[in-house]
Amino acid sequence: MKRPTQADVAKLAGVSRATVSYVVNQTAGVPISPDTRARVLNAIERLNYAPDIRARSLRTGGSNTVGLLIPDLHNPHYWSIVQGVEDALRSEGLDLLLTSTSLDPNREEKALQTLSGRRVDALILTLSFPEQSKTTLTQLAANGYPVVTLGNSAFNVDAVIATYRNATAQVMDHLLGLGHTRIGFIFGVGSKELATNRMSIYQSSLAAANIRVDPELIDYSGVRIEDGYQAALRLLNRSPRPTALLVINDWLAIGALRAVDEIGLHVPGDISIASFDDTEMAAFLHPPLTSVRSNGHEMGHQAASLALERIRQPNRPIRRVQIEADLVLRQSTGPAPASQ
């Protein structure tokens, strides 16, 4: 039981294959008599014909599709990126091909190859392991293939990056200003390189306040909620106990909140918690989270725009779009408890 092809339609309608193509695509400048058109349409209907996109794309050279690579399905931040890309693409009538690498370094490069092997019109990449994927990516770019990196500007391609510098400094100042001196950091990220800048600002902010950076207060956890929970338990068992926790994303912060709760402490009375991303849920948690907003939707949208521009203007100079993160204050941060 094979799917019907253009030829089947042509035969049934008693026309040539070219004619079928004309009516299917409403090809400009090729007038078709109402009668023929009707016969073709009828045949299509009866056979339930739908064109083979592979063949069309092979012939025309364009696929009308953009490929998107994201690292991990578990972090809601990425879903807003996907949503942003999708919205932008859809409004231009393009399709989205989505792949996740589940934070597997080997998968990432393979996925890259698969995606580009499909000859999608452009690639939007949120890399977790830039080092691993470097060769493949560089070669693609060298071939003139439209590539946009998201959250990474280490390659010679269009890029969208969130600049966490100021906002991270702000959140640290916020915590320091509230009198916190022992600030734990739950650093659960797929690949360390992704967030080194945030780490270094965490450290330099402490240094600027004349506070020693205590390695015991930095926890390199996994990326699941459970990992955030465990990390928080570990940190809260240090003594003296930290009075604030900075968490690398909202998702892990959920786990941290639970840990505080189970130990019988309160947020923000005993422990302040601040995180990154400000995803949809942040404002609704208990208590609502102070979070550094990095607007995934906007990032996705911009990335898609860059991709479209590049498709239409292959030779325009490389562009980098920066999206400035900002701090959203809510109830999960407060003054450090008076004494310890």
Added chain:
Amino acid sequence: MKRPTQADVAKLAGVSRATVSYVVNQTAGVPISPDTRARVLNAIERLNYAPDIRARSLRTGGSNTVGLLIPDLHNPHYWSIVQGVEDALRSEGLDLLLTSTSLDPNREEKALQTLSGRRVDALILTLSFPEQSKTTLTQLAANGYPVVTLGNSAFNVDAVIATYRNATAQVMDHLLGLGHTRIGFIFGVGSKELATNRMSIYQSSLAAANIRVDPELIDYSGVRIEDGYQAALRLLNRSPRPTALLVINDWLAIGALRAVDEIGLHVPGDISIASFDDTEMAAFLHPPLTSVRSNGHEMGHQAASLALERIRQPNRPIRRVQIEADLVLRQSTGPAPASQ
């Protein structure tokens, strides 16, 4: 700057296109001399050649890819479905093509067509608007195209369905047993048809306990957290106030928890909350949610297995896999408050 093709490689290596194909695919039964192989490999390397998957798939008839349609990126339940599908596929070396419809009825059918137009080897569909997509889907199935529906068994195709019947009755009995008589229902679902069975059990359970089904206690909300929050506010403003809230999924339950909090009430002291899906976060919320677990990962995994079977055995009889939801009790449900 076009990407190199097989022909380019052949020319550079001084061999025929066929030979290139042989070494690329390590075609069984076609021995290639070490020398030629080396020359070809070298040419591939130098040109940075990667085969065009469209062309290959066109010729071979298989794409090694399964398409997955999900309704909505906002509900974490779907994330776990995607993850389940992906895991199953990956272990068999297949690729995943993901599309979301953002709960737009028009998009759903269009996405269906795009996906099938790509001639992926199979389609896994989580339909929100079965009525709209009926024609397209039926025709695909009639053509013998491998299709698996997830959460819907209304079509004559392989299907994975979660049976909520028992677990929903259980959660209702649980609440009724705790003395709740006014149980609100936040029914925020992309399309009503998706959860009518849960609704009817909600109603019949009440009836069986001789409790009138109060339409005022059923809130048809949207699908975002904010919607769940607003719905809860509305319900909690009824008088007499409901003492328990059943929420159609964990995501909306986050909003409901927030609403209770803001009104100054407590869960479960004043209000019990139970929801569906039992996604990763449920156990970590404040308080941990009583939830009907429908194991999205398992559903996705099973769906992928059915798809694979169907690909390999196009004529095997249609199979339906049922996944029984079960109730997970946590701290968000408790005895109804003594008096009102």
Added chain:
DNA sequence: TTGAAAGCGGTACCAA
């Protein structure tokens, strides 16, 4: 207004 045929980039059969 319609049709014939070349070709997109591969695969695989058959011959050499």
Added chain:
DNA sequence: TTGGTACCGCTTTCAA
């Protein structure tokens, strides 16, 4: 062990 070539399903000149 390698090469020639028909063909997958479509688009797009060019001619009729």
